Amino acid sequence: MAIRYDEIDSPIGVLTLGWNAEPQGGLCQIEFGAFADVEPKLRAWSEQRFGTGDWVRDPGALSEAVGQLRAYFNGARRTFDLPLDLRGTPFQIQVWKALTDIPFGEVWSYKDVAVRIGSPKAVRAVGGANNRNPVPIIVPCHRVIGASGAMVGYGGGLHIKTFLLQHEGFSGKGALA
Numbered sequence: 001m002a003i004r005y006d007e008i009d010s011p012i013g014v015l016t017l018g019w020n021a022e023p024q025g026g027l028c029q030i031e032f033g034a035f036a037d038v039e040p041k042l043r044a045w046s047e048q049r050f051g052t053g054d055w056v057r058d059p060g061a062l063s064e065a066v067g068q069l070r071a072y073f074n075g076a077r078r079t080f081d082l083p084l085d086l087r088g089t090p091f092q093i094q095v096w097k098a099l100t101d102i103p104f105g106e107v108w109s110y111k112d113v114a115v116r117i118g119s120p121k122a123v124r125a126v127g128g129a130n131n132r133n134p135v136p137i138i139v140p141c142h143r144v145i146g147a148s149g150a151m152v153g154y155g156g157g158l159h160i161k162t163f164l165l166q167h168e169g170f171s172g173k174g175a176l177a
Contacts, residue, residue: 002054003046004061007034010073011167012160015137017069018042019061020050026083027065030135032156045134049087069137073167078104080138088132091122095129102143105168109147131155137164 004019016038018029029045031038035055043053059066064082071077086096098116102108108116114126133141136155142164146152154161 001050001052002056003028003042003050003052004058005029005035005042005055006057006059006062006066008066008069010069012156012163015069016042017062017065018046018055019058019065020085021058021061024085026085027062027135027138028085028087030137032136032160049134065138072137075167078168082138084135084138086134086139088129088134091125092129092132095126096133096139099130099133099139099141099144102140104140105170107143107145107165107170110144111147113144127153140164143168143170 001022004021006017008015008017013032014034016029016031016033016035017027020026020028028050029042031042035042039055042055046055047053068077068080068082072080086093088096094117095113098113101116110123110126110130111120113130114120114122130141130144131153133139136142142154142161151158151161
Protein backbone atom coordinates (compact mmCIF):
# COMPACT_ATOMS: atom_id res chain seq x y z
CA MET A 1 0.00 0.00 0.00
CA ALA A 2 1.13 3.52 -0.77
CA ILE A 3 -0.48 6.90 -0.30
CA ARG A 4 -1.22 8.49 -3.67
CA TYR A 5 -0.43 12.17 -3.95
CA ASP A 6 -0.52 15.16 -6.20
CA GLU A 7 0.15 18.87 -5.84
CA ILE A 8 -2.02 21.84 -6.67
CA ASP A 9 -1.00 25.46 -7.12
CA SER A 10 -3.39 27.68 -5.22
CA PRO A 11 -3.68 31.30 -4.13
CA ILE A 12 -2.23 30.22 -0.76
CA GLY A 13 0.72 28.38 -2.31
CA VAL A 14 1.35 24.80 -3.33
CA LEU A 15 -0.72 22.18 -1.53
CA THR A 16 0.15 18.48 -1.41
CA LEU A 17 -2.87 16.19 -1.36
CA GLY A 18 -2.76 12.58 -0.18
CA TRP A 19 -5.23 9.84 -1.05
CA ASN A 20 -5.58 6.39 0.47
CA ALA A 21 -6.59 4.18 -2.46
CA GLU A 22 -7.49 1.18 -0.29
CA PRO A 23 -11.16 0.13 -0.22
CA GLN A 24 -13.19 2.62 1.78
CA GLY A 25 -10.28 5.04 1.39
CA GLY A 26 -10.36 8.65 0.38
CA LEU A 27 -8.62 11.97 0.78
CA CYS A 28 -6.45 11.65 3.85
CA GLN A 29 -4.06 14.61 3.79
CA ILE A 30 -3.66 18.18 2.65
CA GLU A 31 -0.32 19.70 3.53
CA PHE A 32 0.81 23.27 2.95
CA GLY A 33 3.84 23.11 0.67
CA ALA A 34 5.29 21.10 -2.19
CA PHE A 35 5.84 17.39 -1.64
CA ALA A 36 9.62 17.75 -1.85
CA ASP A 37 9.50 20.29 1.00
CA VAL A 38 7.15 18.36 3.30
CA GLU A 39 8.08 14.78 2.39
CA PRO A 40 9.72 13.78 5.72
CA LYS A 41 6.73 15.09 7.68
CA LEU A 42 4.25 13.30 5.39
CA ARG A 43 6.14 10.01 5.49
CA ALA A 44 6.28 10.07 9.30
CA TRP A 45 2.58 10.97 9.52
CA SER A 46 1.47 8.21 7.12
CA GLU A 47 3.70 5.65 8.82
CA GLN A 48 1.94 6.39 12.10
CA ARG A 49 -1.61 6.61 10.69
CA PHE A 50 -1.53 4.11 7.81
CA GLY A 51 1.45 1.89 8.50
CA THR A 52 3.29 3.01 5.36
CA GLY A 53 5.74 5.73 4.52
CA ASP A 54 5.39 5.10 0.79
CA TRP A 55 4.01 7.95 -1.32
CA VAL A 56 3.47 7.64 -5.08
CA ARG A 57 2.58 10.54 -7.35
CA ASP A 58 -0.74 9.73 -9.01
CA PRO A 59 -2.60 12.75 -10.43
CA GLY A 60 -5.46 10.52 -11.59
CA ALA A 61 -6.25 9.42 -8.04
CA LEU A 62 -6.49 13.05 -6.93
CA SER A 63 -8.20 14.58 -9.97
CA GLU A 64 -11.60 15.01 -8.29
CA ALA A 65 -10.07 16.55 -5.15
CA VAL A 66 -7.90 18.87 -7.24
CA GLY A 67 -10.92 19.88 -9.31
CA GLN A 68 -13.04 20.63 -6.26
CA LEU A 69 -10.27 22.68 -4.64
CA ARG A 70 -9.75 24.66 -7.85
CA ALA A 71 -13.50 25.35 -8.00
CA TYR A 72 -13.40 26.49 -4.35
CA PHE A 73 -10.52 28.88 -4.99
CA ASN A 74 -12.25 30.16 -8.15
CA GLY A 75 -15.40 30.95 -6.14
CA ALA A 76 -17.51 28.27 -7.83
CA ARG A 77 -17.74 25.85 -4.87
CA ARG A 78 -18.71 26.37 -1.24
CA THR A 79 -18.83 22.76 -0.04
CA PHE A 80 -16.88 19.62 -0.84
CA ASP A 81 -18.14 16.19 -1.78
CA LEU A 82 -15.19 13.85 -1.43
CA PRO A 83 -14.69 10.58 0.40
CA LEU A 84 -12.42 11.22 3.37
CA ASP A 85 -10.19 8.79 5.21
CA LEU A 86 -9.67 10.55 8.52
CA ARG A 87 -7.46 8.70 10.98
CA GLY A 88 -7.37 9.96 14.55
CA THR A 89 -8.77 9.34 17.97
CA PRO A 90 -12.55 9.03 18.29
CA PHE A 91 -12.59 12.51 19.87
CA GLN A 92 -10.57 14.03 17.02
CA ILE A 93 -12.85 12.47 14.42
CA GLN A 94 -15.89 13.78 16.29
CA VAL A 95 -14.40 17.30 16.24
CA TRP A 96 -13.44 17.07 12.55
CA LYS A 97 -16.96 15.97 11.63
CA ALA A 98 -18.40 18.90 13.60
CA LEU A 99 -16.12 21.31 11.70
CA THR A 100 -17.80 20.27 8.46
CA ASP A 101 -21.06 21.70 9.86
CA ILE A 102 -19.65 25.24 10.00
CA PRO A 103 -21.30 27.05 7.07
CA PHE A 104 -19.25 28.70 4.34
CA GLY A 105 -18.49 32.30 5.30
CA GLU A 106 -19.21 31.80 9.01
CA VAL A 107 -17.04 31.10 12.03
CA TRP A 108 -17.51 29.27 15.29
CA SER A 109 -15.45 29.55 18.45
CA TYR A 110 -13.67 26.56 19.97
CA LYS A 111 -16.36 26.70 22.68
CA ASP A 112 -19.09 26.53 20.00
CA VAL A 113 -17.51 23.36 18.63
CA ALA A 114 -17.15 21.87 22.13
CA VAL A 115 -20.83 22.54 22.82
CA ARG A 116 -21.79 21.12 19.42
CA ILE A 117 -20.13 17.79 20.21
CA GLY A 118 -21.66 17.66 23.70
CA SER A 119 -18.43 18.38 25.61
CA PRO A 120 -18.73 22.06 26.60
CA LYS A 121 -15.71 21.91 28.91
CA ALA A 122 -13.41 20.38 26.29
CA VAL A 123 -12.44 23.69 24.67
CA ARG A 124 -8.69 23.06 24.85
CA ALA A 125 -9.08 19.50 23.57
CA VAL A 126 -11.16 20.83 20.67
CA GLY A 127 -8.28 23.22 19.90
CA GLY A 128 -5.83 20.31 19.92
CA ALA A 129 -8.01 18.25 17.58
CA ASN A 130 -8.52 21.26 15.31
CA ASN A 131 -4.74 21.64 15.12
CA ARG A 132 -4.34 18.01 14.01
CA ASN A 133 -6.93 18.17 11.22
CA PRO A 134 -5.28 16.29 8.34
CA VAL A 135 -7.41 17.84 5.57
CA PRO A 136 -7.61 21.60 6.12
CA ILE A 137 -9.88 23.59 3.80
CA ILE A 138 -12.00 20.47 3.09
CA VAL A 139 -12.61 20.08 6.83
CA PRO A 140 -12.75 23.83 7.47
CA CYS A 141 -10.68 24.29 10.62
CA HIS A 142 -9.93 27.82 9.37
CA ARG A 143 -13.51 28.71 10.37
CA VAL A 144 -12.71 28.33 14.07
CA ILE A 145 -11.68 31.45 15.97
CA GLY A 146 -11.13 32.44 19.59
CA ALA A 147 -14.08 33.17 21.86
CA SER A 148 -13.27 36.89 21.72
CA GLY A 149 -13.41 36.81 17.92
CA ALA A 150 -9.62 36.89 17.67
CA MET A 151 -7.76 35.01 15.00
CA VAL A 152 -5.85 32.24 16.71
CA GLY A 153 -3.58 29.50 15.41
CA TYR A 154 -3.62 27.88 12.00
CA GLY A 155 -1.26 25.22 10.68
CA GLY A 156 -0.66 27.11 7.45
CA GLY A 157 -0.18 30.42 9.28
CA LEU A 158 -2.61 33.15 10.24
CA HIS A 159 -2.14 34.89 6.89
CA ILE A 160 -3.59 31.82 5.16
CA LYS A 161 -6.45 31.57 7.65
CA THR A 162 -7.23 35.24 7.05
CA PHE A 163 -7.10 34.73 3.28
CA LEU A 164 -9.48 31.75 3.44
CA LEU A 165 -12.00 33.58 5.62
CA GLN A 166 -11.89 36.67 3.41
CA HIS A 167 -12.20 34.46 0.33
CA GLU A 168 -15.39 33.05 1.87
CA GLY A 169 -16.70 36.56 2.50
CA PHE A 170 -16.53 36.43 6.28
CA SER A 171 -16.93 39.95 7.57
CA GLY A 172 -17.24 39.41 11.30
CA LYS A 173 -16.35 42.34 13.46
CA GLY A 174 -12.86 42.36 14.88
CA ALA A 175 -11.83 38.88 13.81
CA LEU A 176 -9.98 39.95 10.69
CA ALA A 177 -8.88 43.40 11.79
